[in-house]
Amino acid sequence: MNSILRRGALLAILLSTLLTAVITQAVPVTFRVRMSQQIVLGNFAPPADFVDLAGTFNGWGTSPLTPLADADGDSIYEIVLDGFTPSEIIEFKFRYNGQWDGTEEFPGYGSNRLYAVQETDNLIDVWYNDIAPGGGTGELHWWNDAVFYEIFVRSFSDSDGDGIGDLPGLTQKLDYLNDGDPATDDDLGITGIWLMPINDSPSYHGYDTVDYRSINPDYGTTADFQAFLDAAHARGIKVIIDYVMNHCSNQHPWFTAASQNIPAYRDYFRWSADDPGQTGPWGQDVWHWHSSGWYYGLFWGGMPDLNYDHPAVKAEMFDTATYWLDTIGVDGFRLDAVLYVLEDGNQLQNTASTLLFWQDYNTHVKSVKPDMVSVGEAWTSTNTVLQYVTQDRLDLCFEFDLSYATIGAVNTSDADYLGSKADQVYELYPRLQFGTFLTNHDQDRALNVLDHDQGKAKVAAGIYLTLPGVPFVYYGEEIGMVGSGAHEFIRSPMQWTGGANSGFTTGTPWQPINTNYPQFNVEVEDQDPGSLLTWYKRLIGVRNQASALRRGTHETLASSASSILAFVRQDSLQTLLCLANTSPHTLSGITVSGDATSLMVGDHMLINLLEIADTLNVTVSPTFEISGLDLDGYQTAVYQFVRTTNLGADDDDMPQSSLLLEPAFPNPFNPSTTIRYSLPARSHVRIGIYDVAGHEVAVIRDGVESEGAQEVRWNGVDRRGHALSAGVYFVRLVAGGEERVTEVVLMK
Numbered sequence: 001m002n003s004i005l006r007r008g009a010l011l012a013i014l015l016s017t018l019l020t021a022v023i024t025q026a027v028p029v030t031f032r033v034r035m036s037q038q039i040v041l042g043n044f045a046p047p048a049d050f051v052d053l054a055g056t057f058n059g060w061g062t063s064p065l066t067p068l069a070d071a072d073g074d075s076i077y078e079i080v081l082d083g084f085t086p087s088e089i090i091e092f093k094f095r096y097n098g099q100w101d102g103t104e105e106f107p108g109y110g111s112n113r114l115y116a117v118q119e120t121d122n123l124i125d126v127w128y129n130d131i132a133p134g135g136g137t138g139e140l141h142w143w144n145d146a147v148f149y150e151i152f153v154r155s156f157s158d159s160d161g162d163g164i165g166d167l168p169g170l171t172q173k174l175d176y177l178n179d180g181d182p183a184t185d186d187d188l189g190i191t192g193i194w195l196m197p198i199n200d201s202p203s204y205h206g207y208d209t210v211d212y213r214s215i216n217p218d219y220g221t222t223a224d225f226q227a228f229l230d231a232a233h234a235r236g237i238k239v240i241i242d243y244v245m246n247h248c249s250n251q252h253p254w255f256t257a258a259s260q261n262i263p264a265y266r267d268y269f270r271w272s273a274d275d276p277g278q279t280g281p282w283g284q285d286v287w288h289w290h291s292s293g294w295y296y297g298l299f300w301g302g303m304p305d306l307n308y309d310h311p312a313v314k315a316e317m318f319d320t321a322t323y324w325l326d327t328i329g330v331d332g333f334r335l336d337a338v339l340y341v342l343e344d345g346n347q348l349q350n351t352a353s354t355l356l357f358w359q360d361y362n363t364h365v366k367s368v369k370p371d372m373v374s375v376g377e378a379w380t381s382t383n384t385v386l387q388y389v390t391q392d393r394l395d396l397c398f399e400f401d402l403s404y405a406t407i408g409a410v411n412t413s414d415a416d417y418l419g420s421k422a423d424q425v426y427e428l429y430p431r432l433q434f435g436t437f438l439t440n441h442d443q444d445r446a447l448n449v450l451d452h453d454q455g456k457a458k459v460a461a462g463i464y465l466t467l468p469g470v471p472f473v474y475y476g477e478e479i480g481m482v483g484s485g486a487h488e489f490i491r492s493p494m495q496w497t498g499g500a501n502s503g504f505t506t507g508t509p510w511q512p513i514n515t516n517y518p519q520f521n522v523e524v525e526d527q528d529p530g531s532l533l534t535w536y537k538r539l540i541g542v543r544n545q546a547s548a549l550r551r552g553t554h555e556t557l558a559s560s561a562s563s564i565l566a567f568v569r570q571d572s573l574q575t576l577l578c579l580a581n582t583s584p585h586t587l588s589g590i591t592v593s594g595d596a597t598s599l600m601v602g603d604h605m606l607i608n609l610l611e612i613a614d615t616l617n618v619t620v621s622p623t624f625e626i627s628g629l630d631l632d633g634y635q636t637a638v639y640q641f642v643r644t645t646n647l648g649a650d651d652d653d654m655p656q657s658s659l660l661l662e663p664a665f666p667n668p669f670n671p672s673t674t675i676r677y678s679l680p681a682r683s684h685v686r687i688g689i690y691d692v693a694g695h696e697v698a699v700i701r702d703g704v705e706s707e708g709a710q711e712v713r714w715n716g717v718d719r720r721g722h723a724l725s726a727g728v729y730f731v732r733l734v735a736g737g738e739e740r741v742t743e744v745v746l747m748k
Helices: 002-023 036-040 167-172 222-234 253-259 311-328 352-368 382-389 400-412 416-428 454-464 522-526 532-545 547-551
Strands: 027-034 051-055 076-084 089-096 113-116 123-127 148-151 192-195 238-243 287-290 293-296 332-335 373-376 470-474 553-559 564-570 575-581 587-593 602-608 615-620 625-631 636-642 673-679 683-690 696-705 708-714 727-735 738-746
Touching: 027 089, 051 076, 113 123, 113 352, 167 222, 222 238, 222 311, 238 311, 238 373, 311 332, 311 352, 352 373, 352 382, 382 400, 382 416, 400 416, 400 454, 416 553, 416 564, 454 532, 454 575, 454 636, 470 532, 522 532, 532 547, 547 564, 547 575, 564 587, 575 587, 575 625, 615 625, 673 683, 673 727, 673 738, 683 708, 696 708
Parallel strands: 027 123, 148 192, 148 470, 192 238, 238 332, 332 373
Antiparallel strands: 027 076, 051 089, 089 113, 287 293, 553 564, 553 587, 564 575, 575 636, 587 625, 602 615, 602 636, 673 708, 683 696, 683 727, 727 738
């Protein structure tokens, strides 16, 4: 019997050893990097150049090198390496030609790629530097075409007279934001809404929720939210909501149970028998006393941090994300305090485990709704923020450093640093994947930090709504609302009219209305063509129409005046010269200069999309300079280069039998212009008119025509016979398998 027991024990030990070996067996990882966009950009030239891998597992690329191979010539390079252990965290970068010479991924700020090795199916598939193809033809995302509007529901519009804004009130005001008709220009024109917290909460602000799947009863019901969401979607407005994943309220049932030592919930939070004595990033105490122990809460005792080391917490919060995306139908989340999700000893922010958490989060939410957007609040420097929008973590983060540079440029009348900062941000982030803004709900309002100067407010808006990125407008910014100091004063009720309580409520407002409301309100500014509101409508309208402002490349130009910010936005449809005078003084004889990638040598006509009557004839010199520009104080201009020659054909080399399209005459025009063309042979002719967003708005010729000279007049109406607004339009002629395009400018 004893020998049998011994044999059984030995067998158990052997099985345990084998099982352990199976569990810890080394696994392979496939590394794949896509290089086609780097080739297009001229940064990488196979076969002369090669791409290799440097990481913690190969001595950071010391000899021998670890080159990847492009076996089928599709510009996708790959290598499979063995010897990794499941749950192992590796760090690495791809680089050119085995060198650390600035051409490696993410030079200058030290960010490495991180990956947690899985038991199976380890595939890392990325674009070099996370730069995938972009441009004006739709390869980016819906949010790159959006202008978002941040709303505090409590302060927006009260429908029932209790002094608190609510969801029905917000729904009633949607036509102010976007009436759903692109032909009108009397709405603000935003196409995205970010709602600050709408969950039930003991506080006025809602960042300490007691139920993540609820609607704050002050705001209405789930049915009210669904009605709002449906109405917004019907107008083409996407809606994202604040999802506060880092912490909850100390009145949340989870914390109540945890503080009572109920085992199922105790580990939902971090506890300590004694005070660890840690302080947070701004010197605050982060451990808070309770009779059942000390608990961790980064912001204050009323907001205990959730413990994502506990699997049940992660599962609960991921399931809640599914609820809002799938069951309710929101379009994404604004994520609060993304730097602080997981701590590592005394490191309370920006830990490797936090970065890995956001990868897991992204994998989950994209599996539920692939086109949802995640916008992170990483309130830190650009170099740190970058880590949160790479490696499949978050789609966007707010660019705080760029906002500071914008405010600084306007307040000092010096745009030099802003120009270099805009270039840095554009070049470092994945293409256009960052949020731009002036100030938000945690900062003194824009008009306050701009010295209550509406001229400054206008040029600051002109800058961030024409720069690359996804813009976010804080509610009331567009009418010059003020607020500083305590957060309540920054989040005061929206100013709709000059009447009682500014039209916000028929009751007593939860927070006093700003005293400037008789002059600064929607009703008054709607009637004033020179108001801040009118300016915002114009800026957003131009951005919505100009694809290059939403999806185009960016290059800052040198300027002869330090107060002038000059840059070019360009895509396949248009080239725009954007100018902003950050000083109050009119400046004349300004010279700006770029290079061959942004400016074409020769004579051009420019038309200011923000003021159609403002046209210029300029010459781009052989050294890529434009001279003789004038700007009023605090003026913003968006000049489109208007082509007045036949596109798609070189007049010197073109065979006489080729299709010809002459410049329209007159151009600019009002009320009509003549378009002349010549056909080399009898053929089917189609002439369409396109707006600057690339939408076909009219067809003025569609049929078979004879060989020789032809002409057609266009009177500036769309396909329904409705008059089009002033602006730049493209005339596209297709005949005999050939295509020609020219531009016309409709004046009003």
